[in-house]
Amino acid sequence: MIGSIPKDFIAELIARTDIVEIIDARVTLKKKGTNYSACCPFHNEKTPSFSVSHSKQFYHCFGCGAHGNAIGFLMAYDRLEFPEAVTALANHLGIPVPREAAQQKVHASHYELLAKIASYYQSQLQHSQTALVYLMNRGLSEKILKDFGVGFAPPGWDNLVKRLGNTQAAQANLIDTGMLIKNEQHKIYDRFRERIMIPIRDSQGRIIGFGGRTLGDDTPKYLNSPETPLFHKGRELYGFYEARQANRTLTYACIVEGYMDVIALHQCGITQAVATLGTAASTAHFQRLFRHTEKIVVCFDGDRAGKDAAWRALETSLSTIRDGLQVNFMFLPEGEDPDSFIRKQGQEAFQQCIENAISLPDFFFQTLSQQVNLDTVEGKAKLNKLGYPLIQKIRPGIFQTLMMNKLSELLGVAPEKIRSLHVGTVQRRPAVQARSLLKQMPNKTKLLSPIQLAITLLLQYPKLVEDPAVVLPDSIRMFKQPGAVTLVQLFDLVKSRQNLTTGAILENWRGSKVANRLAELAAWELLIPEKGLVAEFCDTLEKISQLEREDKIQTLLKTARQQELTAEEKKQLMTLLKERH
Numbered sequence: 001m002i003g004s005i006p007k008d009f010i011a012e013l014i015a016r017t018d019i020v021e022i023i024d025a026r027v028t029l030k031k032k033g034t035n036y037s038a039c040c041p042f043h044n045e046k047t048p049s050f051s052v053s054h055s056k057q058f059y060h061c062f063g064c065g066a067h068g069n070a071i072g073f074l075m076a077y078d079r080l081e082f083p084e085a086v087t088a089l090a091n092h093l094g095i096p097v098p099r100e101a102a103q104q105k106v107h108a109s110h111y112e113l114l115a116k117i118a119s120y121y122q123s124q125l126q127h128s129q130t131a132l133v134y135l136m137n138r139g140l141s142e143k144i145l146k147d148f149g150v151g152f153a154p155p156g157w158d159n160l161v162k163r164l165g166n167t168q169a170a171q172a173n174l175i176d177t178g179m180l181i182k183n184e185q186h187k188i189y190d191r192f193r194e195r196i197m198i199p200i201r202d203s204q205g206r207i208i209g210f211g212g213r214t215l216g217d218d219t220p221k222y223l224n225s226p227e228t229p230l231f232h233k234g235r236e237l238y239g240f241y242e243a244r245q246a247n248r249t250l251t252y253a254c255i256v257e258g259y260m261d262v263i264a265l266h267q268c269g270i271t272q273a274v275a276t277l278g279t280a281a282s283t284a285h286f287q288r289l290f291r292h293t294e295k296i297v298v299c300f301d302g303d304r305a306g307k308d309a310a311w312r313a314l315e316t317s318l319s320t321i322r323d324g325l326q327v328n329f330m331f332l333p334e335g336e337d338p339d340s341f342i343r344k345q346g347q348e349a350f351q352q353c354i355e356n357a358i359s360l361p362d363f364f365f366q367t368l369s370q371q372v373n374l375d376t377v378e379g380k381a382k383l384n385k386l387g388y389p390l391i392q393k394i395r396p397g398i399f400q401t402l403m404m405n406k407l408s409e410l411l412g413v414a415p416e417k418i419r420s421l422h423v424g425t426v427q428r429r430p431a432v433q434a435r436s437l438l439k440q441m442p443n444k445t446k447l448l449s450p451i452q453l454a455i456t457l458l459l460q461y462p463k464l465v466e467d468p469a470v471v472l473p474d475s476i477r478m479f480k481q482p483g484a485v486t487l488v489q490l491f492d493l494v495k496s497r498q499n500l501t502t503g504a505i506l507e508n509w510r511g512s513k514v515a516n517r518l519a520e521l522a523a524w525e526l527l528i529p530e531k532g533l534v535a536e537f538c539d540t541l542e543k544i545s546q547l548e549r550e551d552k553i554q555t556l557l558k559t560a561r562q563q564e565l566t567a568e569e570k571k572q573l574m575t576l577l578k579e580r581h
Protein backbone atom coordinates (compact mmCIF):
# COMPACT_ATOMS: atom_id res chain seq x y z
CA MET A 1 0.00 0.00 0.00
CA ILE A 2 2.92 2.31 0.67
CA GLY A 3 3.57 2.51 -3.04
CA SER A 4 0.07 3.63 -3.86
CA ILE A 5 0.20 6.92 -1.95
CA PRO A 6 2.09 9.42 -4.12
CA LYS A 7 5.43 10.52 -2.63
CA ASP A 8 4.73 14.16 -3.39
CA PHE A 9 1.58 14.02 -1.34
CA ILE A 10 3.45 12.64 1.66
CA ALA A 11 6.03 15.42 1.31
CA GLU A 12 3.27 18.01 1.16
CA LEU A 13 1.52 16.47 4.13
CA ILE A 14 4.64 16.77 6.26
CA ALA A 15 5.23 20.31 5.07
CA ARG A 16 1.72 21.34 6.12
CA THR A 17 1.67 19.46 9.43
CA ASP A 18 3.01 20.91 12.66
CA ILE A 19 4.60 18.12 14.63
CA VAL A 20 4.38 20.17 17.85
CA GLU A 21 0.60 20.35 17.52
CA ILE A 22 0.33 16.62 16.73
CA ILE A 23 2.46 15.55 19.68
CA ASP A 24 1.06 18.14 22.10
CA ALA A 25 -2.43 16.71 21.55
CA ARG A 26 -1.15 13.43 22.99
CA VAL A 27 1.72 14.34 25.31
CA THR A 28 1.74 17.73 27.04
CA LEU A 29 4.75 19.67 25.83
CA LYS A 30 6.58 22.49 27.59
CA LYS A 31 8.51 25.17 25.74
CA LYS A 32 12.19 24.99 26.57
CA GLY A 33 14.45 27.32 24.60
CA THR A 34 13.71 26.88 20.92
CA ASN A 35 12.39 23.35 21.45
CA TYR A 36 9.57 21.68 23.34
CA SER A 37 10.10 18.96 25.90
CA ALA A 38 8.21 16.35 27.90
CA CYS A 39 8.73 13.10 29.76
CA CYS A 40 9.23 10.51 27.04
CA PRO A 41 6.07 8.55 26.15
CA PHE A 42 8.21 5.66 24.95
CA HIS A 43 10.16 4.91 28.11
CA ASN A 44 9.73 5.39 31.82
CA GLU A 45 11.38 8.50 33.19
CA LYS A 46 11.01 11.24 35.78
CA THR A 47 13.02 14.03 34.18
CA PRO A 48 12.13 15.01 30.61
CA SER A 49 14.55 13.92 27.91
CA PHE A 50 12.01 13.89 25.07
CA SER A 51 12.48 16.88 22.79
CA VAL A 52 10.42 18.17 19.85
CA SER A 53 11.84 20.67 17.39
CA HIS A 54 9.42 22.92 15.55
CA SER A 55 11.97 24.11 13.01
CA LYS A 56 13.20 20.60 12.22
CA GLN A 57 9.71 19.03 12.47
CA PHE A 58 11.37 16.18 14.30
CA TYR A 59 11.26 14.57 17.75
CA HIS A 60 14.03 12.85 19.62
CA CYS A 61 14.49 11.23 23.02
CA PHE A 62 17.93 11.47 24.58
CA GLY A 63 17.01 8.69 26.98
CA CYS A 64 15.86 5.84 24.76
CA GLY A 65 16.83 7.10 21.33
CA ALA A 66 13.27 7.19 19.95
CA HIS A 67 13.01 9.62 17.06
CA GLY A 68 11.10 10.51 13.91
CA ASN A 69 8.84 12.94 12.11
CA ALA A 70 5.08 13.40 12.51
CA ILE A 71 4.27 10.20 10.61
CA GLY A 72 6.79 8.25 12.67
CA PHE A 73 5.32 9.61 15.89
CA LEU A 74 1.79 8.54 15.00
CA MET A 75 3.02 5.09 13.99
CA ALA A 76 4.84 4.68 17.30
CA TYR A 77 2.42 6.41 19.66
CA ASP A 78 -0.96 5.51 18.16
CA ARG A 79 0.51 2.22 16.90
CA LEU A 80 -0.62 2.81 13.33
CA GLU A 81 0.59 1.25 10.14
CA PHE A 82 2.18 3.66 7.66
CA PRO A 83 -0.88 4.23 5.44
CA GLU A 84 -3.06 4.67 8.53
CA ALA A 85 -0.71 7.31 9.92
CA VAL A 86 -0.75 9.15 6.60
CA THR A 87 -4.54 9.04 6.57
CA ALA A 88 -4.68 10.31 10.16
CA LEU A 89 -2.50 13.32 9.30
CA ALA A 90 -4.52 14.03 6.17
CA ASN A 91 -7.77 13.87 8.16
CA HIS A 92 -6.28 16.24 10.71
CA LEU A 93 -5.58 18.73 7.93
CA GLY A 94 -8.90 17.99 6.28
CA ILE A 95 -7.47 16.89 2.93
CA PRO A 96 -8.26 13.63 1.12
CA VAL A 97 -5.54 11.04 0.49
CA PRO A 98 -5.02 10.66 -3.24
CA ARG A 99 -4.04 7.23 -4.46
CA GLU A 100 -2.11 6.74 -7.62
CA ALA A 101 -5.15 6.15 -9.75
CA ALA A 102 -3.82 3.66 -12.28
CA GLN A 103 -2.07 1.51 -9.72
CA GLN A 104 -5.02 1.68 -7.39
CA LYS A 105 -7.27 0.45 -10.18
CA VAL A 106 -4.99 -2.50 -10.90
CA HIS A 107 -4.84 -3.36 -7.20
CA ALA A 108 -8.59 -3.11 -6.85
CA SER A 109 -9.08 -5.45 -9.78
CA HIS A 110 -6.58 -7.90 -8.26
CA TYR A 111 -8.39 -7.94 -4.91
CA GLU A 112 -11.63 -8.53 -6.75
CA LEU A 113 -10.13 -11.34 -8.80
CA LEU A 114 -8.71 -13.09 -5.72
CA ALA A 115 -12.06 -12.80 -3.94
CA LYS A 116 -13.75 -14.39 -6.95
CA ILE A 117 -11.23 -17.23 -6.97
CA ALA A 118 -11.70 -17.76 -3.23
CA SER A 119 -15.43 -18.22 -3.63
CA TYR A 120 -14.86 -20.57 -6.57
CA TYR A 121 -12.57 -22.72 -4.39
CA GLN A 122 -15.11 -22.61 -1.58
CA SER A 123 -17.84 -23.88 -3.87
CA GLN A 124 -15.55 -26.67 -5.08
CA LEU A 125 -15.02 -27.88 -1.55
CA GLN A 126 -18.64 -29.02 -1.41
CA HIS A 127 -18.04 -31.23 -4.45
CA SER A 128 -14.98 -33.01 -3.10
CA GLN A 129 -15.75 -35.84 -0.76
CA THR A 130 -12.03 -36.52 -0.15
CA ALA A 131 -11.32 -32.94 0.84
CA LEU A 132 -14.33 -32.73 3.15
CA VAL A 133 -13.43 -36.00 4.83
CA TYR A 134 -9.86 -34.84 5.27
CA LEU A 135 -10.98 -31.60 6.98
CA MET A 136 -13.55 -33.36 9.14
CA ASN A 137 -10.84 -35.79 10.24
CA ARG A 138 -8.84 -32.82 11.40
CA GLY A 139 -11.81 -31.92 13.54
CA LEU A 140 -12.72 -28.73 11.72
CA SER A 141 -16.35 -27.66 11.83
CA GLU A 142 -18.32 -26.32 8.90
CA LYS A 143 -18.54 -22.96 10.67
CA ILE A 144 -14.80 -22.55 11.11
CA LEU A 145 -14.22 -23.55 7.47
CA LYS A 146 -16.65 -20.86 6.44
CA ASP A 147 -15.19 -18.23 8.79
CA PHE A 148 -11.75 -18.77 7.34
CA GLY A 149 -13.01 -19.18 3.77
CA VAL A 150 -11.37 -22.58 3.36
CA GLY A 151 -11.85 -24.07 -0.10
CA PHE A 152 -10.52 -26.67 -2.50
CA ALA A 153 -8.62 -26.42 -5.78
CA PRO A 154 -9.83 -29.39 -7.83
CA PRO A 155 -7.38 -31.62 -9.73
CA GLY A 156 -6.50 -30.48 -13.25
CA TRP A 157 -4.12 -28.02 -14.85
CA ASP A 158 -6.55 -25.49 -16.28
CA ASN A 159 -9.53 -24.94 -13.99
CA LEU A 160 -8.73 -21.27 -13.48
CA VAL A 161 -7.41 -20.80 -17.01
CA LYS A 162 -10.72 -22.02 -18.45
CA ARG A 163 -12.95 -20.26 -15.95
CA LEU A 164 -11.27 -16.85 -15.54
CA GLY A 165 -8.53 -16.59 -18.18
CA ASN A 166 -10.47 -16.22 -21.39
CA THR A 167 -8.57 -13.20 -22.65
CA GLN A 168 -4.89 -12.38 -22.68
CA ALA A 169 -5.47 -9.51 -20.24
CA ALA A 170 -7.33 -11.82 -17.87
CA GLN A 171 -4.48 -14.32 -18.06
CA ALA A 172 -1.97 -11.58 -17.31
CA ASN A 173 -3.94 -10.63 -14.19
CA LEU A 174 -4.01 -14.23 -13.04
CA ILE A 175 -0.25 -14.47 -13.54
CA ASP A 176 0.35 -11.17 -11.67
CA THR A 177 -1.64 -12.41 -8.71
CA GLY A 178 0.38 -15.64 -8.69
CA MET A 179 -2.55 -17.89 -9.49
CA LEU A 180 -1.27 -19.02 -12.89
CA ILE A 181 2.24 -20.05 -13.89
CA LYS A 182 3.75 -19.36 -17.30
CA ASN A 183 6.66 -21.70 -17.91
CA GLU A 184 9.65 -21.32 -20.22
CA GLN A 185 7.75 -22.93 -23.09
CA HIS A 186 5.10 -20.20 -22.54
CA LYS A 187 2.63 -22.80 -21.38
CA ILE A 188 0.11 -21.45 -18.90
CA TYR A 189 -1.34 -23.55 -16.09
CA ASP A 190 -2.91 -23.37 -12.59
CA ARG A 191 -0.45 -23.00 -9.72
CA PHE A 192 -2.71 -24.76 -7.20
CA ARG A 193 -4.04 -28.21 -8.08
CA GLU A 194 -5.80 -30.69 -5.83
CA ARG A 195 -5.11 -28.77 -2.66
CA ILE A 196 -7.05 -27.49 0.33
CA MET A 197 -7.04 -23.74 -0.28
CA ILE A 198 -6.71 -21.23 2.53
CA PRO A 199 -7.17 -17.57 1.61
CA ILE A 200 -4.67 -15.19 3.20
CA ARG A 201 -6.15 -11.81 4.15
CA ASP A 202 -4.43 -8.50 4.79
CA SER A 203 -5.12 -6.39 7.89
CA GLN A 204 -8.20 -4.94 6.19
CA GLY A 205 -9.61 -8.36 5.39
CA ARG A 206 -8.90 -8.34 1.66
CA ILE A 207 -7.61 -11.57 0.14
CA ILE A 208 -4.03 -11.10 -1.03
CA GLY A 209 -2.93 -14.68 -1.65
CA PHE A 210 -3.49 -18.32 -0.84
CA GLY A 211 -1.90 -21.16 1.02
CA GLY A 212 -2.49 -24.63 -0.38
CA ARG A 213 -2.11 -27.92 1.46
CA THR A 214 -1.92 -31.26 -0.30
CA LEU A 215 -4.40 -33.99 0.58
CA GLY A 216 -1.91 -36.74 0.04
CA ASP A 217 1.83 -37.15 0.36
CA ASP A 218 2.96 -35.17 -2.68
CA THR A 219 5.39 -32.30 -2.17
CA PRO A 220 5.51 -29.58 -1.20
CA LYS A 221 3.03 -30.26 1.58
CA TYR A 222 2.33 -26.54 1.84
CA LEU A 223 2.47 -24.20 -1.13
CA ASN A 224 1.97 -20.44 -0.81
CA SER A 225 1.27 -17.74 -3.37
CA PRO A 226 4.54 -16.20 -4.61
CA GLU A 227 5.52 -12.62 -3.76
CA THR A 228 3.21 -10.28 -5.67
CA PRO A 229 2.47 -6.55 -5.46
CA LEU A 230 -0.24 -7.43 -2.94
CA PHE A 231 1.44 -10.24 -1.04
CA HIS A 232 4.68 -9.87 0.94
CA LYS A 233 5.57 -12.97 2.94
CA GLY A 234 8.05 -11.24 5.20
CA ARG A 235 5.42 -8.79 6.45
CA GLU A 236 2.12 -10.65 6.45
CA LEU A 237 0.78 -12.64 9.37
CA TYR A 238 -1.84 -15.26 8.72
CA GLY A 239 -4.85 -14.92 11.01
CA PHE A 240 -4.09 -11.35 12.07
CA TYR A 241 -7.28 -9.99 10.53
CA GLU A 242 -9.34 -12.82 11.99
CA ALA A 243 -7.74 -12.32 15.44
CA ARG A 244 -8.62 -8.63 15.38
CA GLN A 245 -12.15 -9.43 14.26
CA ALA A 246 -12.62 -11.87 17.13
CA ASN A 247 -11.05 -9.67 19.81
CA ARG A 248 -11.66 -6.00 20.39
CA THR A 249 -8.21 -5.68 21.92
CA LEU A 250 -5.44 -8.22 21.67
CA THR A 251 -4.32 -9.01 25.22
CA TYR A 252 -1.52 -11.01 23.63
CA ALA A 253 -0.64 -12.55 20.26
CA CYS A 254 0.56 -16.12 19.91
CA ILE A 255 2.80 -16.78 16.88
CA VAL A 256 2.57 -20.35 15.58
CA GLU A 257 4.05 -21.99 12.52
CA GLY A 258 1.23 -22.81 10.14
CA TYR A 259 -2.21 -21.69 9.06
CA MET A 260 -3.76 -25.05 9.95
CA ASP A 261 -2.55 -24.39 13.53
CA VAL A 262 -4.22 -20.97 13.55
CA ILE A 263 -7.51 -22.39 12.31
CA ALA A 264 -7.47 -25.30 14.78
CA LEU A 265 -6.66 -22.94 17.67
CA HIS A 266 -9.49 -20.57 16.70
CA GLN A 267 -11.93 -23.44 16.61
CA CYS A 268 -10.90 -24.41 20.14
CA GLY A 269 -11.29 -20.88 21.46
CA ILE A 270 -7.72 -19.59 21.16
CA THR A 271 -8.52 -16.67 18.88
CA GLN A 272 -5.35 -14.60 19.27
CA ALA A 273 -3.09 -16.86 17.24
CA VAL A 274 -1.28 -15.83 14.05
CA ALA A 275 1.21 -17.58 11.78
CA THR A 276 4.13 -16.46 9.68
CA LEU A 277 3.95 -17.64 6.09
CA GLY A 278 6.76 -20.10 5.55
CA THR A 279 9.38 -17.76 7.02
CA ALA A 280 10.79 -17.28 10.51
CA ALA A 281 9.30 -14.39 12.49
CA SER A 282 10.97 -11.19 11.26
CA THR A 283 11.55 -7.82 12.91
CA ALA A 284 8.68 -6.51 10.76
CA HIS A 285 6.38 -9.18 12.22
CA PHE A 286 7.28 -8.26 15.80
CA GLN A 287 6.94 -4.53 15.13
CA ARG A 288 3.59 -5.04 13.50
CA LEU A 289 2.19 -7.12 16.36
CA PHE A 290 3.60 -4.74 18.97
CA ARG A 291 1.52 -1.99 17.42
CA HIS A 292 -1.55 -3.92 18.54
CA THR A 293 -0.54 -5.78 21.66
CA GLU A 294 1.97 -5.57 24.48
CA LYS A 295 2.65 -9.27 24.77
CA ILE A 296 3.82 -11.73 22.13
CA VAL A 297 4.07 -15.44 22.87
CA VAL A 298 6.06 -17.39 20.31
CA CYS A 299 5.20 -21.08 20.15
CA PHE A 300 7.76 -23.78 19.30
CA ASP A 301 8.27 -27.55 19.29
CA GLY A 302 9.98 -28.82 22.41
CA ASP A 303 12.79 -30.53 20.46
CA ARG A 304 16.30 -29.30 19.66
CA ALA A 305 15.25 -27.66 16.38
CA GLY A 306 12.45 -25.86 18.22
CA LYS A 307 14.87 -24.50 20.82
CA ASP A 308 17.22 -23.27 18.11
CA ALA A 309 14.38 -21.59 16.25
CA ALA A 310 13.25 -19.96 19.52
CA TRP A 311 16.72 -18.56 20.08
CA ARG A 312 16.74 -17.07 16.58
CA ALA A 313 13.34 -15.51 17.27
CA LEU A 314 14.70 -14.08 20.51
CA GLU A 315 17.60 -12.45 18.67
CA THR A 316 15.21 -11.03 16.06
CA SER A 317 12.85 -9.63 18.68
CA LEU A 318 15.45 -7.81 20.79
CA SER A 319 15.58 -4.61 18.75
CA THR A 320 11.78 -4.31 18.80
CA ILE A 321 11.32 -4.47 22.57
CA ARG A 322 10.53 -1.31 24.49
CA ASP A 323 9.71 -0.90 28.15
CA GLY A 324 6.28 -2.34 28.81
CA LEU A 325 6.41 -4.85 25.95
CA GLN A 326 7.20 -8.51 26.43
CA VAL A 327 8.10 -11.56 24.36
CA ASN A 328 7.57 -15.01 25.88
CA PHE A 329 8.55 -18.44 24.57
CA MET A 330 6.31 -21.43 24.74
CA PHE A 331 7.43 -25.01 24.10
CA LEU A 332 5.06 -27.84 23.26
CA PRO A 333 5.80 -31.44 24.22
CA GLU A 334 8.03 -33.15 21.64
CA GLY A 335 6.26 -34.38 18.54
CA GLU A 336 3.23 -32.13 19.05
CA ASP A 337 2.20 -29.10 17.02
CA PRO A 338 -0.43 -26.63 18.25
CA ASP A 339 -3.07 -28.33 16.11
CA SER A 340 -2.47 -31.84 17.47
CA PHE A 341 -1.88 -30.60 21.01
CA ILE A 342 -5.09 -28.63 21.37
CA ARG A 343 -7.15 -31.41 19.80
CA LYS A 344 -5.80 -33.88 22.37
CA GLN A 345 -5.53 -31.65 25.44
CA GLY A 346 -8.12 -28.96 24.86
CA GLN A 347 -8.27 -25.19 25.19
CA GLU A 348 -7.48 -24.96 28.88
CA ALA A 349 -4.27 -26.94 28.60
CA PHE A 350 -3.14 -24.76 25.71
CA GLN A 351 -4.08 -21.58 27.55
CA GLN A 352 -2.05 -22.89 30.49
CA CYS A 353 0.97 -23.35 28.20
CA ILE A 354 0.59 -19.75 27.08
CA GLU A 355 0.48 -18.52 30.68
CA ASN A 356 3.46 -20.69 31.60
CA ALA A 357 5.55 -19.51 28.66
CA ILE A 358 9.07 -18.66 29.67
CA SER A 359 9.92 -14.96 29.72
CA LEU A 360 12.58 -13.55 27.43
CA PRO A 361 15.06 -12.78 30.25
CA ASP A 362 14.71 -16.29 31.69
CA PHE A 363 15.08 -17.99 28.31
CA PHE A 364 17.98 -15.68 27.48
CA PHE A 365 20.05 -16.39 30.58
CA GLN A 366 19.10 -20.07 30.77
CA THR A 367 20.21 -20.70 27.20
CA LEU A 368 23.47 -18.76 27.56
CA SER A 369 24.29 -20.30 30.94
CA GLN A 370 23.91 -23.77 29.45
CA GLN A 371 26.59 -22.95 26.90
CA VAL A 372 29.25 -21.99 29.42
CA ASN A 373 30.60 -23.17 32.77
CA LEU A 374 29.89 -20.31 35.15
CA ASP A 375 32.18 -21.78 37.79
CA THR A 376 35.20 -20.86 35.74
CA VAL A 377 36.67 -17.49 34.78
CA GLU A 378 36.72 -18.53 31.11
CA GLY A 379 33.04 -19.45 31.30
CA LYS A 380 32.14 -16.05 32.72
CA ALA A 381 34.21 -14.29 30.09
CA LYS A 382 32.37 -16.24 27.40
CA LEU A 383 28.97 -15.44 28.87
CA ASN A 384 29.93 -11.79 28.83
CA LYS A 385 31.08 -12.03 25.23
CA LEU A 386 27.86 -13.74 24.10
CA GLY A 387 25.39 -11.81 26.22
CA TYR A 388 26.56 -8.22 26.21
CA PRO A 389 26.22 -7.48 22.46
CA LEU A 390 22.71 -8.93 22.48
CA ILE A 391 21.61 -6.80 25.44
CA GLN A 392 22.91 -3.76 23.59
CA LYS A 393 20.38 -4.46 20.84
CA ILE A 394 17.54 -3.64 23.26
CA ARG A 395 16.44 -0.03 23.41
CA PRO A 396 17.87 1.78 26.42
CA GLY A 397 15.37 1.84 29.24
CA ILE A 398 14.37 -0.04 32.36
CA PHE A 399 14.21 -3.41 30.59
CA GLN A 400 17.68 -3.10 29.18
CA THR A 401 19.01 -1.97 32.57
CA LEU A 402 17.47 -5.00 34.26
CA MET A 403 19.03 -7.33 31.68
CA MET A 404 22.40 -5.68 32.30
CA ASN A 405 21.97 -6.09 36.05
CA LYS A 406 21.21 -9.77 35.65
CA LEU A 407 24.30 -10.25 33.48
CA SER A 408 26.35 -8.36 36.03
CA GLU A 409 24.95 -10.54 38.82
CA LEU A 410 25.92 -13.74 36.99
CA LEU A 411 29.40 -12.43 36.25
CA GLY A 412 29.98 -10.85 39.63
CA VAL A 413 31.11 -7.68 37.84
CA ALA A 414 29.47 -4.25 38.13
CA PRO A 415 27.46 -3.13 35.05
CA GLU A 416 29.62 -0.01 34.54
CA LYS A 417 32.72 -2.18 34.55
CA ILE A 418 31.20 -4.52 31.94
CA ARG A 419 30.34 -1.54 29.77
CA SER A 420 33.80 -0.05 30.01
CA LEU A 421 35.33 -3.39 28.97
CA HIS A 422 33.25 -3.34 25.81
CA VAL A 423 33.88 0.24 24.70
CA GLY A 424 35.03 0.14 21.13
CA THR A 425 33.88 -3.43 20.47
CA VAL A 426 30.17 -2.74 20.33
CA GLN A 427 28.68 0.30 18.69
CA ARG A 428 26.47 1.99 21.20
CA ARG A 429 23.52 4.12 20.30
CA PRO A 430 24.85 7.61 19.54
CA ALA A 431 21.88 9.23 21.29
CA VAL A 432 22.97 7.78 24.58
CA GLN A 433 26.65 8.05 23.82
CA ALA A 434 26.08 11.69 22.93
CA ARG A 435 24.54 12.44 26.27
CA SER A 436 27.25 10.83 28.34
CA LEU A 437 29.99 12.38 26.27
CA LEU A 438 28.38 15.78 26.25
CA LYS A 439 29.65 16.44 29.75
CA GLN A 440 33.22 15.51 28.94
CA MET A 441 33.72 16.84 25.46
CA PRO A 442 33.27 20.48 24.61
CA ASN A 443 33.16 19.78 20.88
CA LYS A 444 31.35 16.58 20.00
CA THR A 445 31.61 17.17 16.27
CA LYS A 446 35.04 15.56 16.52
CA LEU A 447 33.29 12.22 17.05
CA LEU A 448 31.78 12.25 13.57
CA SER A 449 33.67 11.31 10.44
CA PRO A 450 33.76 14.11 7.84
CA ILE A 451 31.08 12.38 5.76
CA GLN A 452 28.86 11.95 8.81
CA LEU A 453 29.40 15.56 9.78
CA ALA A 454 28.48 16.81 6.29
CA ILE A 455 25.32 14.68 6.34
CA THR A 456 24.45 15.93 9.82
CA LEU A 457 24.89 19.57 8.79
CA LEU A 458 22.70 19.10 5.73
CA LEU A 459 20.01 17.26 7.66
CA GLN A 460 19.82 19.93 10.32
CA TYR A 461 20.48 23.00 8.18
CA PRO A 462 19.21 22.17 4.68
CA LYS A 463 19.30 25.88 3.83
CA LEU A 464 23.11 25.62 3.68
CA VAL A 465 22.89 24.62 0.01
CA GLU A 466 21.41 28.00 -0.83
CA ASP A 467 24.65 29.76 0.13
CA PRO A 468 26.63 30.61 -3.03
CA ALA A 469 29.84 29.43 -1.34
CA VAL A 470 28.50 25.89 -1.05
CA VAL A 471 29.39 23.66 -4.02
CA LEU A 472 29.57 19.89 -3.98
CA PRO A 473 32.93 18.89 -5.56
CA ASP A 474 32.77 16.33 -8.40
CA SER A 475 35.31 14.17 -6.58
CA ILE A 476 32.71 13.51 -3.86
CA ARG A 477 30.19 12.49 -6.51
CA MET A 478 32.67 9.88 -7.71
CA PHE A 479 33.52 8.63 -4.20
CA LYS A 480 32.26 5.06 -4.01
CA GLN A 481 31.94 4.91 -0.21
CA PRO A 482 28.35 4.16 0.91
CA GLY A 483 28.28 7.24 3.16
CA ALA A 484 29.37 9.46 0.29
CA VAL A 485 26.61 8.09 -1.93
CA THR A 486 24.04 9.02 0.73
CA LEU A 487 25.61 12.45 1.11
CA VAL A 488 25.28 13.11 -2.62
CA GLN A 489 21.64 11.94 -2.66
CA LEU A 490 20.89 14.16 0.31
CA PHE A 491 22.64 17.15 -1.22
CA ASP A 492 20.73 16.78 -4.49
CA LEU A 493 17.43 16.39 -2.64
CA VAL A 494 17.73 19.59 -0.57
CA LYS A 495 19.09 21.46 -3.58
CA SER A 496 16.11 20.47 -5.74
CA ARG A 497 13.38 21.12 -3.15
CA GLN A 498 13.30 24.31 -1.14
CA ASN A 499 12.13 24.65 2.46
CA LEU A 500 12.40 20.99 3.39
CA THR A 501 12.46 20.39 7.14
CA THR A 502 14.57 17.67 8.74
CA GLY A 503 11.45 15.57 9.29
CA ALA A 504 10.45 15.91 5.64
CA ILE A 505 13.94 14.99 4.42
CA LEU A 506 14.02 11.83 6.51
CA GLU A 507 10.71 10.68 5.04
CA ASN A 508 12.58 10.01 1.77
CA TRP A 509 14.60 7.28 3.47
CA ARG A 510 11.72 5.54 5.26
CA GLY A 511 12.29 1.79 5.28
CA SER A 512 15.82 2.01 3.86
CA LYS A 513 18.89 0.55 5.56
CA VAL A 514 20.33 3.95 6.44
CA ALA A 515 17.08 5.41 7.81
CA ASN A 516 18.00 4.86 11.43
CA ARG A 517 21.51 6.16 11.09
CA LEU A 518 20.24 9.31 9.39
CA ALA A 519 17.69 9.92 12.13
CA GLU A 520 20.42 9.57 14.74
CA LEU A 521 22.51 12.16 12.93
CA ALA A 522 19.48 14.43 12.64
CA ALA A 523 19.29 14.39 16.43
CA TRP A 524 23.01 14.88 16.96
CA GLU A 525 23.88 18.00 18.96
CA LEU A 526 26.39 19.89 16.88
CA LEU A 527 27.20 22.90 19.06
CA ILE A 528 28.36 24.94 16.06
CA PRO A 529 27.44 28.64 16.16
CA GLU A 530 25.00 29.64 13.39
CA LYS A 531 27.54 32.03 11.85
CA GLY A 532 30.14 29.30 11.45
CA LEU A 533 27.90 26.78 9.69
CA VAL A 534 28.76 27.58 6.08
CA ALA A 535 32.50 27.61 6.80
CA GLU A 536 32.26 24.34 8.74
CA PHE A 537 30.32 22.72 5.89
CA CYS A 538 32.76 23.90 3.19
CA ASP A 539 35.72 22.72 5.30
CA THR A 540 34.10 19.35 5.75
CA LEU A 541 33.49 18.95 2.00
CA GLU A 542 37.14 19.80 1.43
CA LYS A 543 38.15 17.11 3.92
CA ILE A 544 35.99 14.54 2.15
CA SER A 545 37.61 15.48 -1.16
CA GLN A 546 40.98 14.84 0.44
CA LEU A 547 39.76 11.48 1.69
CA GLU A 548 38.60 10.58 -1.79
CA ARG A 549 41.99 11.56 -3.21
CA GLU A 550 43.79 9.53 -0.56
CA ASP A 551 41.53 6.58 -1.37
CA LYS A 552 42.47 6.82 -5.05
CA ILE A 553 46.18 7.14 -4.24
CA GLN A 554 46.09 4.07 -2.01
CA THR A 555 44.24 2.05 -4.65
CA LEU A 556 46.82 3.00 -7.29
CA LEU A 557 49.76 2.24 -4.98
CA LYS A 558 48.24 -1.13 -4.18
CA THR A 559 47.85 -1.90 -7.88
CA ALA A 560 51.44 -0.79 -8.44
CA ARG A 561 52.65 -3.38 -5.94
CA GLN A 562 50.99 -6.14 -7.92
CA GLN A 563 51.51 -5.08 -11.52
CA GLU A 564 52.98 -2.31 -13.62
CA LEU A 565 50.75 0.75 -13.84
CA THR A 566 49.68 1.93 -17.26
CA ALA A 567 51.03 5.25 -18.48
CA GLU A 568 47.63 6.78 -17.83
CA GLU A 569 47.57 5.49 -14.24
CA LYS A 570 51.10 6.71 -13.58
CA LYS A 571 50.17 10.17 -14.77
CA GLN A 572 47.08 10.14 -12.58
CA LEU A 573 49.10 9.05 -9.54
CA MET A 574 51.66 11.83 -10.09
CA THR A 575 48.93 14.46 -10.30
CA LEU A 576 47.22 13.15 -7.19
CA LEU A 577 50.47 13.11 -5.21
CA LYS A 578 51.22 16.65 -6.33
CA GLU A 579 47.76 17.80 -5.24
CA ARG A 580 48.28 16.17 -1.89
CA HIS A 581 51.16 18.55 -1.06
Ligand SMILES: [Zn+2]
Binding pocket: 040, 041, 042, 043, 050, 061, 062, 063, 064, 065, 066
Ligand atom coordinates in the same frame (compact mmCIF):
# COMPACT_ATOMS: atom_id res chain seq x y z
ZN1 LIG B 1 12.52 7.89 25.55
